[in-house]
Amino acid sequence: MTVDVPFPAKDYADRLAALRHRMEAAGVEVALLDEIEAMTWVSGYGSSLNRWRCVVVPLDAEPFLLIRALDAAPCRQRTWIRDIPTYRDWEDPMPVLAAALAGRGLSGARIGLDFNSYAMSLRRFEQLKAALPDAVMVDMGPAVNELRLIKSPAEIAILRRSAAVADEALRRAAAACVAGGTQRDAARIAVATYVELGADPSPAGPISAGTGWDFLHGHLSDAPLSPGDVVHIELTPRIAGYSARIMRCVTLGRPAPALAAAAETLIALQDAQIAALRPGARAHEVDAILREGVIRSGLRPSYDNITGYTLGLYAPQTPRTSDFTRILHPGADWTVEAGMVFHIYASAGGASISETVLVREDGPELLTRFPRGLIVNETGS
Numbered sequence: 001m002t003v004d005v006p007f008p009a010k011d012y013a014d015r016l017a018a019l020r021h022r023m024e025a026a027g028v029e030v031a032l033l034d035e036i037e038a039m040t041w042v043s044g045y046g047s048s049l050n051r052w053r054c055v056v057v058p059l060d061a062e063p064f065l066l067i068r069a070l071d072a073a074p075c076r077q078r079t080w081i082r083d084i085p086t087y088r089d090w091e092d093p094m095p096v097l098a099a100a101l102a103g104r105g106l107s108g109a110r111i112g113l114d115f116n117s118y119a120m121s122l123r124r125f126e127q128l129k130a131a132l133p134d135a136v137m138v139d140m141g142p143a144v145n146e147l148r149l150i151k152s153p154a155e156i157a158i159l160r161r162s163a164a165v166a167d168e169a170l171r172r173a174a175a176a177c178v179a180g181g182t183q184r185d186a187a188r189i190a191v192a193t194y195v196e197l198g199a200d201p202s203p204a205g206p207i208s209a210g211t212g213w214d215f216l217h218g219h220l221s222d223a224p225l226s227p228g229d230v231v232h233i234e235l236t237p238r239i240a241g242y243s244a245r246i247m248r249c250v251t252l253g254r255p256a257p258a259l260a261a262a263a264e265t266l267i268a269l270q271d272a273q274i275a276a277l278r279p280g281a282r283a284h285e286v287d288a289i290l291r292e293g294v295i296r297s298g299l300r301p302s303y304d305n306i307t308g309y310t311l312g313l314y315a316p317q318t319p320r321t322s323d324f325t326r327i328l329h330p331g332a333d334w335t336v337e338a339g340m341v342f343h344i345y346a347s348a349g350g351a352s353i354s355e356t357v358l359v360r361e362d363g364p365e366l367l368t369r370f371p372r373g374l375i376v377n378e379t380g381s
Helices: 009-026 036-043 069-078 093-102 122-131 143-147 153-175 183-196 257-275 283-297
Strands: 030-033 054-058 064-068 110-113 136-139 207-209 230-235 246-252 308-310 341-348 351-360 363-366 375-377
Touching: 009 030, 009 036, 009 054, 009 143, 030 036, 036 054, 036 143, 054 093, 064 069, 064 093, 093 122, 122 136, 153 183, 153 230, 153 246, 153 351, 153 375, 183 207, 183 230, 230 351, 246 257, 257 283, 257 341, 257 351, 257 363, 283 341
Parallel strands: 030 110, 110 136, 246 375
Antiparallel strands: 030 054, 054 064, 207 230, 230 246, 246 351, 308 341, 341 351, 351 363
16 A cells, blocks of 8 residues: 655654654653644645544654544555554443553553543533543643644645645636626635645635625625625635635725725735744734724724744544634744644735744745735726
């Protein structure tokens, strides 16, 4: 069977070494990873939570991947891990996990896991403890999420490709926003473009009517578009799970003066914010450039959402559509580092604008390159 992992062997070796360094610092002998992003980042493979599964990384032994028998073959195709114990769909996976640990002399180990894992329900945690009564469960927190913050050159290369797909999909989806067309037309064209250009089959991203500031996650409408309408498009293509993101507003006909002014103000403020995304910058100071500027301009009386968040790996089965490991807000007490990638976004006055931004040693680089501004589709009227 041919093994087809997304990244070079060195990348996985580096990830494993970094995780083990965290394990040593936390005083644990085994790391148990059951969020799909963590599993995929370490092993190359992750699957849905229809049946529980996990990657187990001992400090001083080879990792193994516990999975339902049905998924073992595709798992072997996508992971460098060779030890893959399985169970049947109607069986409890915890005894299989306990036996695998016992076979390695780790039944009484200190086991590190993320107590905030969306895959570890209260009941499952109790089952885990019952299956391993001599083990000590230790909260390692979002260790893998934090390790994923700094992207490798191979990850950045994939994000560049994803950003190029986002740019072209936006061009095509925006062109579909015409009188008599629908928002669904734009979504259909975006998804088709993803697949055509080599991105993963996935939802287009939020597409809705642009009004006020809180329309970003509005609902897709089948209502025919009319002159004067504004369509908000946020596209989120992924390649090997790595997502770039871009937002623009499309106007059917000449934009209203207030909308044009709002877009101009947002773009100027966001330009300054992006320019401040440099290694060593304090996150709350970067956030304040846009947040306080929007409020001072009178576009919004308050700014109740974040202005950016980290980008990277998004598995198709994850319950999290965005990675909030690092977010830009007034209380953000962390430092920007080279190798981080962000979705920087803003909305006010019916306008929206966003970019995928890489932080390099010498400053920010926009990975998305679509012209910054409102997209105006002439209606002929």
